[in-house]
Amino acid sequence: MNAYPQMHEKFRSIWISDIHLGTRGCNADLLLDFLRCTESQYLYLVGDIIDAWRMRRSWYWRQEHNDVIQKVLRKARKGTRVIYIPGNHDESFRDFAAHRFGRVAVLRETIHVTADGKRFLVMHGDQFDGIVKYAKWLAFVGDRAYSWALGANIWFNRVRRTLGFPYWSLSAYLKHKVKNAVEYISNYENAVVAEARRRGVDGVICGHIHTAEIRSFGDIIYCNDGDWVESCTALVEHHDGRLEIVRWAERPHLMPMSAVDKADKEECASASSPTLGFLKSMASSARSKP
């Protein structure tokens, strides 16, 4: 038996996206902890689950990345309705839209009806990212990065002075970038909300910009489930239909991160190589595209 008390939080639905399995940035161990500690009737994978883009250039795959996939498949077998909506980093999976893999349904987008009867359009949302190309701004978002930059600026200019270069404000440059990032996020949100309004739904649930949020834009509820690279967030629906953002990195953890229950371990051992083989073939089929 597990010596640690296993907390199981039950929700009606869970949305997670932008996991970027196959990259160094993926916080697979925290996500595994989240998946182990939560249960739901519906589990939506809202895109950029596997980063086939970056896997084409460099291969980074750890046991934890397998474990995430196995854990999701296990949930599906145990009765969770798993709906996978591919994003732009795993767009090769869009070719399988409207197919079922075992108990996992692959869809381009879908409508989720909450317990209190609200209709939500669920999609990854990259089609509304017309303004800035992928994630150039992401590195500069966040107070911590910004204050780090302010400190780095002092050293940077000491070196410049030593070499005879004039002062150049890295912080002003970054501030400009952050301002652009804020503008970018609001442009993105407005575009997504406009689409939801056009479709006549009550709200929209998406990912893609790695910024978790629940906000009303007039008559439309905008929800973003965030990501598992930077913020480690999920969107959850309680049994009464109430939506909430869960910030898993900020939770106190009762279980040790590396604890894998026996059943999971056995499944991982038996199924890890076919999984990886399948993913490799997906990545190489993506490579053959323009």
Ligand SMILES: [Mn+2]
């Ligand atoms: Mn994306």
